[in-house]
Amino acid sequence: MPDQPVPVPVERLGFEMPPVHDTVEAARAHRKERLAGALRLLGRLGYEDGVGGQITARDPEFEDCYWVNPFGRAFTTLTVDDLLLVDGDGRVLRGGRRVNELAFAVHAAVHRARPGAVAVVRTQAPYGRALAALGELLAPISQEACAFYEDHALLDEFTGADDPGRIAHALGPYKALVLRNRGLLTVGDSVDAAAWWFIAAERAAQVQLIARAAGKPVPIDHRAAVATRERFGSDLAAWVSYQPLREEVASTS
Secondary structure, X not given: OXXXXXXXXXXXXXOOOOOOOOOHHHHHHHHXXXXXXXXXXXXXXXXXXXXXXXXXXXXXXXXXXXXXXXXXXXXXXXXXXXXXXXXXXXXXXXXXXXXXXXXXXXXXXXXXXXXXXXXXXXXXXXXXXXXXXXXXXXXXXXXXXXXXXXXXXXXXXXXXXOOHHHHHHHHOOOOEEEEOOOEEEEEEOOHHHHHHHHHHHHHHHHHHHHHHHHXXXXXXXXXXXXXXXXXXXXXXXXXXXXXXXXXXHHHOO
């Protein structure tokens, strides 16, 4: 008779974790590669509308300098070589194109207010904008939405022009912000985490709007929502959740 299969020891099972880099140069190259990939992915998902969207990633060496997509270029076409390095005052240090200075000012303010935030995502996606038009937070009506439970905020005003300091203050210590009548902003301790939180918030907004249209959503109770957030709401959990999407866009680039 054939031998009975036995479980593989856990320590021998593969599981990808965020990489640790030995040099600043390696960390920079990795961060830029992830930034370009995230831009292409969000473009393919349709989270882009005109010239307003941006993802920024803090440089690992010059902490008040940020890598960002150039103004007026489609997300889906961008590569590492297209990225700009911009200082905190919006001046381009590396690259040959302009940056969207007004949009970048918001990112710079958020980065300065949140020294631990590596990346900031703010772009255009339909369901997040629809939720923002209602002036609502993400409700804890699904497991995925609970990742944002008591960990995102609403800037409940629209003046027609961005106020970078007010936006950074409204975000506070949270992972996401709903900007009334505008849309979503997310942050993370990696490009992967920030991109995942944007995608997850957009999808949670979609579920919320569909559920409201169909009937009266049943919220998850406070204790269960907190427990779910503690399990799925960390930047490490976001990084892990993002990897299948990252692999898909990398394989088709």
